[in-house]
Amino acid sequence: MRLTLADAVVGRPGAPVLRGLDLDVAPGEILTVVGPSGCGKSTLLRTLAGLLPPLGGRPSQDGAPLDGPAADRALVFQEDALLPWRSLRANVELPLAIRGVARTERRARAEDWLARVGLTEHAGRLPHHVSGGQRQRAQLARALAGQPRAVLMDEPFGALDAQTRAGMQQLLVTVLHGTRATVVFVTHDVDEALFLGDRVALLGTGRVLDVPRPRERAASADPATVALRREVLASLGDRPGV
Template identity: 60%
Template sequence: MTAGTESRRVDAGLAIRLDGVALGYGRRAILEDLRLDIAPGEVLVLVGPSGSGKSTVLRAVAGLLAPHAGRVLAQGVTVSGPSPDRAMIFQDDALLPWRTVRRNVELPLRIRGVPRRERGTVAESWIARVGLAGFEDRLPRELSGGMRQRVQLARSLAGAPRAVLMDEPFGALDAQTRGEMQRLLLDVLHGTSATVVFVTHDVDEALLLADRVVVLRRGGIGSVLSVPGPRTPDVDRAGLRARIIEEL
């Protein structure tokens, strides 16, 4: 990783606060009076039934949806729109189909004005980290679904965001590929101090990835549960799993 990229990581990890936030679309409120603090570098996972507003919360944190009331704060500053400091990863990989893997991964660096040589070096490093060395010149249509998600992860992290917002990114993958992506994400998160907010409907995925799990109910936050480490599948979290499922 280059010196320029390291300098952008000095203050990595956004503190995020939901301060009395109400969210909805049009005049219809989905969630009311959300109050939550997310620590810098924390992995917070949102779970809840369909229609509970998981993705709505994520869009508000990303600056894609303005609250009806209250404030979303990032490092003490009110979120008023998207920012390169808050990268969004969707279930649909959203890669640009005419750009190669390398050029897709370079995109956030190009937007930030990073010189060509540096962004090429950073992109190569992230492509290798997600296990796609040798695929740099492939187009998205030449890749499997899991490979495209690897590219999206590399693209999101190459820009050194201070928060990564993930909206069921592995939901469309088969079970084996999903497990591979979960392990890859854990490995990648080990090397970054970015704050992560992850949305899933899969309780086991939530318990594997999270420092804390927030259970959304219709209208607001139900429980906020701390998840003991380490983040490995063999840790017994049966009690937490049963509690979350009962609440859902």
């Protein structure tokens, strides 16, 4: 899915946070979005999800107007939002059940995605009986089980410890491989943005920068990646040597 904003104004009535926004997210790419706190990152995501109508301009998907939420655009939040009285398996099945998918098929899809994210042994457990990282794995499985064409992620790993967060980043790259889903991933973490993104959007500056490849942890020491990291940090107002 191609997601596009052209000369858009986003925010709430009487309180715009971004003006003249141009953004073109190519089909199948991972676009990471960074920017200072309060610059409108989450507002942008909700606009692309169809939850917040733009104040000006019109978002589109594949060239057609984007009017309201749709099943082919999944939204993943920092808080896992799992229903506490439903097992992980039942949580993954829920959006499929709402869409009328037959019980046998939705069970098979849920089991498949729980296996992909390493939760087969925990499928029958309630959310409060597993770790935060495992809950986020379940949320990722729930989002992808519906076979969305776009996944919009609002700092989904922000509450995790560093080791779990790194594992979730790698897992995301792995499970997205072959889905061809377009991803817009909002984060405060510059290193996360550069590891995950094919491109990184510096919100508020109008700039979208290509990220050097390959996507490997060791690539963080590559001169091109180091230079890009300094550039992104400078756009956030941080000292370039941080």
